[in-house]
Amino acid sequence: MAKQKKQPRPKAQTPKGFRDYFGAEVTARAEMLIQIAEVYHRYGFDALETSAVETVEALGKFLPDVDRPNEGVFAWQEEDDGDWLALRYDMTAPLARVFAQHRNDLPTPYRRYTMGPVWRNEKPGPGRFRQFYQCDADTVGSGSVASDAEICAMLSDTLEAVGIERGDYIVRVNNRKVLNGVMEVAGVLDPSDPAKFEAERGIVLRAIDKLDRLGLDGVRALLGEGREDESGDFTKGAGLNADQAEVVIGFMEAKRATGAETVARLRELVQGSDMGIEGVAELEEIAALLDAQGYGPDRIELDPSVVRGLGYYTGPVYEAELTFEILDEKGRKRQFGSVAGGGRYDDLVKRFTGQTVPATGVSIGVDRLLAALDAKGRLEKAAQGPVVVTVMDRDRMADYQSMVAELRQAGIRAEVYLGNPKNFGNQLKYADRRGSPVAVIEGADEKANGKVQIKDLILGAQIAENATLEEWRERPSQFEVPRDQLVAKIHEILDEQGEANGQ
CATH class of the missing domain: 3.30.930.10 (Bira Bifunctional Protein; Domain 2)
Known part of the structure; x- marks a missing residue:
């Protein structure tokens, strides 16, 4: 019996004369x-x-x-x-x-x-x-x-x-x-x-x-x-x-x-x-x-x-x-x-x-x-990404989903990290790739103390690139706030980022 010829995979390419928009x-x-x-x-x-x-x-x-x-x-x-x-x-x-x-x-x-x-x-x-x-x-x-x-x-x-x-x-x-x-x-x-x-x-x-x-x-x-x-x-x-x-x-x-x-x-x-x-x-x-x-x-x-x-x-x-x-x-x-x-x-x-x-x-x-x-330089090169709520404990996904629900109801674009949460560094890399302005972190200790960590990713990137150690201490890019102040603090950070960009 003749061996059946394997079908070639389709080419992943845009048809000629067309393009994709992101x-x-x-x-x-x-x-x-x-x-x-x-x-x-x-x-x-x-x-x-x-x-x-x-x-x-x-x-x-x-x-x-x-x-x-x-x-x-x-x-x-x-x-x-x-x-x-x-x-x-x-x-x-x-x-x-x-x-x-x-x-x-x-x-x-x-x-x-x-x-x-x-x-x-x-x-x-x-x-x-x-x-x-x-x-x-x-x-x-x-x-x-x-x-x-x-x-x-x-x-x-x-x-x-x-x-x-x-x-x-x-x-x-x-x-x-x-x-x-x-x-x-x-x-x-x-x-x-x-x-x-x-x-x-x-x-x-x-x-x-x-x-x-x-x-x-x-x-x-x-x-x-x-x-x-x-x-x-x-x-x-x-x-x-x-x-x-x-x-x-x-x-x-x-x-x-x-x-x-x-x-x-x-x-x-x-x-x-x-x-x-x-x-x-x-x-x-x-x-x-x-x-x-x-x-x-x-x-x-x-x-x-x-x-x-x-x-x-x-x-x-x-x-x-x-x-x-x-x-x-x-x-x-x-x-x-x-x-x-x-x-x-x-x-x-x-x-x-x-x-x-x-x-x-x-x-x-x-x-x-x-x-x-x-x-003419009158278009933003990249749209601001969503706030990313990181996952420190996959068994507490309901807690993280509750956070993004609060943020969305307050008019803030937000998502929970849905990849493999094992490597926390990869979660922050994902947030950077998404153009996220803020990352939210709540581990077991924060949960027990009724706190949440909020990381200003825009300011953090600027400090890492340009600032001295003294300036880092004067301008922290990560904050710990009570859980019930999550929305208010993120609003404050987003407003400051908008002012810094002339918006």
Whole structure:
């Protein structure tokens, strides 16, 4: 009888393009989501939570950098009815489906915010993952550009609420109607036949959206025949001739010192295009509305280089860029870049209803925003661990559990050591590894005398590292207190630790 082949063990590794998040990271993200939600809620937006799975038909084909249906999403076909389902790649397509499905029960305009993970089946790279968190806010049912101005103002307030100081970011605003007007002037858009040159326009949009990464030369190559990247991969270009490409480049370079000057230059570029003139007028109105609310060019500015890569935008588009410098993995200075973006998408709900429903919204990349705060030194590297009650006698586990119950009821994070209690040193090593601020010790003698030992682990570590013997005696890090003073003494130590850390 042949010997049965032993099955290899599965590899303990994260799938490519995904990552795991641990305690402090999860806590920081949760706190940020609360801060963002508070701003959204203050602006009158209601929470909505949609399914992580949508039909491929409902999601549509709007992802950037993809040319085939279902590419860019994680999709599968149901066995029973043959329907294709997919993990959502953003929060906007599900909103369009929800509004179309429940429009008779929802107020119009409908203002909602949502937050959660999205999935994109794209090539992963440094800092580019296939699963990431987004936090969106959208207004559905208002065609007024006042709703676009409101989204921009809210985005500015949100960045400041989470800790991005004024001067470290800029919200940049443009209008896809202006760009469409430029493409009409350049001869790659025919208003009488919107489908004509559709593929070329898509490539132009994606090329302009990559200006910050590729520079003008890289964009110019994509507007023409195409571009080969450092890995040897070739990206097909839009096939524009030199004159056509220069019209688009002129649009990208239209930004001037003031918003009024930028608008004047854009109006020159779109002469002959009714759609372009309409877009310029909308930009003027947005700028006036923001100015009336006190949002000047130090926070929000007009910038023609903003186009957004997704294909469903129909009017104003906006992007939040962090302007401070960080060091990359090679020690080179670079700006952090975009952390949020959005725009108007008046045709998305129409796919379901057949009727145009105006909508506009913004999406914040939560993971990128957390990385930005970390780069600025505004995130705690490690969350404080729980108070650890050590186990001196395993037969007295009920006593130790009683202690942690008292601490938890007093609002103090606490746990009993549940490993092998034989080696007390290992218990303190465990507490250190957990980042515990305090350890509680009650042996047989302490129990008999109604006492408990409380060890300030933070102060103890500082003294052991820096202090002389005399200073050790002056600043004890371990205290013996009556058992009924356990909670009060730990509160006192935690308060002192918080003051020492500037909290």
